[in-house]
Amino acid sequence: MSGETKGAGAAAIASGIQTGPFKYRVAGYIMFYIPLAFVYIMFLYTSEVHFLKLNKPSLITELALLFVVMLPPALPFIFWERSIRKFRRNNNLSVYGDIREVLEQREIDERVRKEHRAFVNNGIAKESGATIDKSDIGYWFGLFERGAISGDEYEAKKRELM
Numbered sequence: 001m002s003g004e005t006k007g008a009g010a011a012a013i014a015s016g017i018q019t020g021p022f023k024y025r026v027a028g029y030i031m032f033y034i035p036l037a038f039v040y041i042m043f044l045y046t047s048e049v050h051f052l053k054l055n056k057p058s059l060i061t062e063l064a065l066l067f068v069v070m071l072p073p074a075l076p077f078i079f080w081e082r083s084i085r086k087f088r089r090n091n092n093l094s095v096y097g098d099i100r101e102v103l104e105q106r107e108i109d110e111r112v113r114k115e116h117r118a119f120v121n122n123g124i125a126k127e128s129g130a131t132i133d134k135s136d137i138g139y140w141f142g143l144f145e146r147g148a149i150s151g152d153e154y155e156a157k158k159r160e161l162m
Contacts, residue, residue, distance in 0.1 A: 018084065019103060022096040025084070029077045037073040044069060137161050 020028075085095050093099045123142050133139065137158060144154040 019098070019100045021098045024098075025081065029081070033074060033077055037070060040073045041069060135161060 087093075088095050088099065093102060123139075123146070140149065140154055140157045140161075143149045144151065149157075
């Protein structure tokens with residue numbers, strides 16, 4: 001597997017974490033977390049940290065040590081999830097659901113809004129959203145003034161409409 005392919009896979013997982021439902025985000029966090037935690041734990045066990053090398057620790061001590069050892073590599077994922085939830089709340093999106101369709105629809109709505117604004121600015125549509133009546137001579141005169149149609153075309157349309 002090439003580096004570009006691995007990078008594309010990681011980007012796809014990260015995209016799924018950003019827009020996917022909660023269960024997909026948890027799966028993505030686990031996929032990123034396990035290698036990071038493994039490296040972190042190996043570093044701790046190979047270093048001179050003596051509290052990990054207790055002779056016979058109790059269950060409570062082992063659980064406390066596990067929490068202490070596993071918390072630092074989990075902090076980036078906790079903050080990542082926190083930022084995702086904050087973004088979703090600020091944009092009125094579902095915190096636990098899949099938001100891909102909603103984001104795609106918002107992009108489409110924004111493109112349609114920009115296109116409509118361009119139509120209004122160019123005189124093709126009115127502000128209310130209704131298209132201009134092409135049987136109105138003023139519409140054709142406006143096109144003639146802007147150079148969109150020639151004088152001959154304007155005169156032909158004028159005779160046709162009158």
